[in-house]
Amino acid sequence: MAERLVGKAVADAMKEELAKKVAGLKEKGITPKLGIIRVGARPDDLYYEGGAKKTCESIGMAYEVFEYPADIQQGDFEQAVAEVGANKDVHGILMFAPLPKHLDERKIRALIPVEKDVDCLTLGSAAKVFADDLTGFPPCTPTACMDILHYYNIPIKGRKCVVLGRSLVVGKPVAMLLLREHGTVTICHSRTENLPDVCKDADILIAAVGRAKMVKANFVKPGQVVIDVGINEDPDNPGKYCGDVDYAEVEPIVEKITPVPGGVGSVTTVVLCKQTIMACKMQNGLA
Numbered sequence: 617m618a619e620r621l622v623g624k625a626v627a628d629a630m631k632e633e634l635a636k637k638v639a640g641l642k643e644k645g646i647t648p649k650l651g652i653i654r655v656g657a658r659p660d661d662l663y664y665e666g667g668a669k670k671t672c673e674s675i676g677m678a679y680e681v682f683e684y685p686a687d688i689q690q691g692d693f694e695q696a697v698a699e700v701g702a703n704k705d706v707h708g709i710l711m712f713a714p715l716p717k718h719l720d721e722r723k724i725r726a727l728i729p730v731e732k733d734v735d736c737l738t739l740g741s742a743a744k745v746f747a748d749d750l751t752g753f754p755p756c757t758p759t760a761c762m763d764i765l766h767y768y769n770i771p772i773k774g775r776k777c778v779v780l781g782r783s784l785v786v787g788k789p790v791a792m793l794l795l796r797e798h799g800t801v802t803i804c805h806s807r808t809e810n811l812p813d814v815c816k817d818a819d820i821l822i823a824a825v826g827r828a829k830m831v832k833a834n835f836v837k838p839g840q841v842v843i844d845v846g847i848n849e850d851p852d853n854p855g856k857y858c859g860d861v862d863y864a865e866v867e868p869i870v871e872k873i874t875p876v877p878g879g880v881g882s883v884t885t886v887v888l889c890k891q892t893i894m895a896c897k898m899q900n901g902l903a
């Protein structure tokens with residue numbers, strides 16, 4: 617039976633640390649604040665927003681939701697985002713994407729100041745992540761994967777890491793973070809040949825494909841660590857979620873595995889707060 621890499625334990629330990637950091641900043645008269653930019657009211661966005669607010673409250677951080685109607689026009693929204701970006705009280709910005717189709721998302725993203733871009737929405741942040749410039753924030757999900765590996769003392773240096781998925785939100789940045797810590801990284805995608813064999817060769821397998829239960833028993837071997845980033849509707853249990861890994865098949869084989877739900881997803885809003893606090897410190901010349 618595999619060890620379950622439970623996200624809550626990681627999140628709780630991080631929150632304890634972050635609460636101390638927030639208290640320290642408040643003693644200096646500074647309250648770190650997250651600005652959440654939301655257009656419309658998609659249920660997924662509202663769900664994540666609720667989690668982010670709860671996490672902020674639990675560690676004493678401030679937040680403000682900047683909410684706009686789904687039919688907001690490009691010019692008005694550009695102005696609104698620029699204003700949030702210039703707001704000195706806001707240290708980190710989360711903007712829900714994708715934006716409605718009539719908006720030019722690339723142009724809007726570029727208006728977020730890189731130093732406040734705590735979820736890597738700008739090309740400037742992505743460049744910093746790829747250049748190992750620690751003043752750039754990776755997206756929260758890849759950072760959550762790394763925080764889980766660190767919390768459970770899973771060595772990365774020199775080990776074979778296979779990342780399944782090459783999106784700019786998860787696959788590519790998590791590959792860069794593993795590489796930064798001296799993992800030997802392979803990135804797989806929809807054109808990869810012999811995918812199960814490539815995955816089977818990993819010491820650490822990160823699954824981020826967005827396909828329910830795609831990683832089966834033939835993708836894994838004993839001794840592996842499996843981090844499942846997927847959040848999919850469970851085809852076998854309507855109304856429930858499942859990962860990209862077929863947990864029932866894979867768990868009995870591997871050494872350690874994150875559950876879904878209760879794994880990576882439980883850590884992401886804490887990472888959002890961690891990166892906002894870091895941004896706040898940098899903006900105040902304290903880091």
Ligand code: NAP
Pocket residue numbers: 757780781782783784785786787804805806807808811824825826827845846847848860880881884
């Ligand atoms: P995405 O943008 O759709 O990217 C999926 C990647 O998987 C692509 O690179 C794609 O390859 C690859 N892929 C798709 N089908 C494949 C197949 N049959 N064989 C091999 N590779 C395949 O998805 P994403 O945004 O990275 O998200 C991935 C998963 O993570 C989703 O389930 C999403 O819901 C979840 N997620 C979770 C969190 C969290 O907090 N836990 C946050 C973000 C995302 P190509 O590039 O060749 O098309």
